[in-house]
Amino acid sequence: MQVYRKTWVQIDLDAIKANVSNFKQHLYPHQELMAVVKADGYGHGAVQVAQAALQAGADWLGVSLLEEALEIRQAGIINTPILVLSYVGPEHVSVAQQADISLMVNDLEHFREVCSGAVSDQPALSFHVKLDTGMGRLGMNDEREFEQLITSYVRMKQEKLGQNVNWEGIYTHLATADESDETYLNGQIAVMQDYLDRLSKYELDIPYRHMSNSAGILRRLDRPFTNVVRLGISMYGLSPSHYMKGKLPFDLRPAFGLHSRLGSVKKMYPGQGVSYGTTYVVDQEMWVGAIPIGYGDGLPRNLSHRAQVLIDGKRMDIIGRICMDQTMVKLDRPYPRGEKVTFIGKQLDAEIPADEMAELLQTINYEIPCMISKRVPRIYSSCKS
Numbered sequence: 001m002q003v004y005r006k007t008w009v010q011i012d013l014d015a016i017k018a019n020v021s022n023f024k025q026h027l028y029p030h031q032e033l034m035a036v037v038k039a040d041g042y043g044h045g046a047v048q049v050a051q052a053a054l055q056a057g058a059d060w061l062g063v064s065l066l067e068e069a070l071e072i073r074q075a076g077i078i079n080t081p082i083l084v085l086s087y088v089g090p091e092h093v094s095v096a097q098q099a100d101i102s103l104m105v106n107d108l109e110h111f112r113e114v115c116s117g118a119v120s121d122q123p124a125l126s127f128h129v130k131l132d133t134g135m136g137r138l139g140m141n142d143e144r145e146f147e148q149l150i151t152s153y154v155r156m157k158q159e160k161l162g163q164n165v166n167w168e169g170i171y172t173h174l175a176t177a178d179e180s181d182e183t184y185l186n187g188q189i190a191v192m193q194d195y196l197d198r199l200s201k202y203e204l205d206i207p208y209r210h211m212s213n214s215a216g217i218l219r220r221l222d223r224p225f226t227n228v229v230r231l232g233i234s235m236y237g238l239s240p241s242h243y244m245k246g247k248l249p250f251d252l253r254p255a256f257g258l259h260s261r262l263g264s265v266k267k268m269y270p271g272q273g274v275s276y277g278t279t280y281v282v283d284q285e286m287w288v289g290a291i292p293i294g295y296g297d298g299l300p301r302n303l304s305h306r307a308q309v310l311i312d313g314k315r316m317d318i319i320g321r322i323c324m325d326q327t328m329v330k331l332d333r334p335y336p337r338g339e340k341v342t343f344i345g346k347q348l349d350a351e352i353p354a355d356e357m358a359e360l361l362q363t364i365n366y367e368i369p370c371m372i373s374k375r376v377p378r379i380y381s382s383c384k385s
């Protein structure tokens, strides 16, 4: 669609590629890299990020929804394995088969449903069994149930009933990989090891095993037993936590920028109020700008009076309440309409990182690019294509 508005998200695909290459070098040689592009590539644009990541050497794509996997296939990425990381109902297994998309299996019951949902006139459904080793979210946390799943699968294969399904992988997810205390983390790794030991007693060749997210990869938690890692937040150039910032083995390059342009600039006089409720009252003559972005674009109203923006490489305060479509800023001098305003990103020597907005909102950086709505167009830049 043609873009007319003057507010945009700038995505630096070279940053994505640089991050992926750095991670590739950081991995053990036998490990494959899954680029996690769920939630529209953490708000960056799933297809564009997937293409950049694949160019830089990613081997897999990870998403949360079948819809997200299909979007990638429909964009022409047809040979890369894709894993759907959250629950898909048995009634849609054949859709995954048709598009060669791998599904997560959550437990024994889900396994049986997936097997009965798989059809014979399509390629076999590949699945990855999810183990809950301590995340307390998806997956099975019962070793007997796991053994039952194994024996059930083995029996199916022996009886030639399991032609429609293919056990492709096994994985778990870490709850505290980004924290300094490793006790819980080591417990999870030990539980995973135990599950794998159980599995190894059977003559099954399950090609893929995975565990680490960005924090796990950065810390090289992967023991030789895993051969895939799932890279999310740090592919986008953000640190998984404040603690991890001090532990990075290489620099991360943020890919997400949020920019706009001044739509109105005027001089205001003492006693005049700014925005709804006039919560900001001008105390001395000043220049005030209006920026065409608001909570209708996902810029939280909670940032009113708190956040800053960059103009001309300088920090300026947001004043008054953020509206649905406008945000006001106190200027240090008059600027022309059209002057660039940066909410997240760099201008000259100044930078407002996504982490700063996250801190103001008492949330994590993951939420920042996700919260900027689709109403704000994503503009892509890449020097090397």
Ligand SMILES: *Cc1c(COP(=O)(O)O)cnc(C)c1O
Binding pocket: 036, 038, 085, 173, 212, 213, 214, 215, 230, 231, 232, 233, 234, 240
């Ligand atoms: C989102 C997600 C990841 C990526 O995590 P990051 O912390 O963003 O690297 C990995 N695995 C699973 C199962 C996920 O849901």
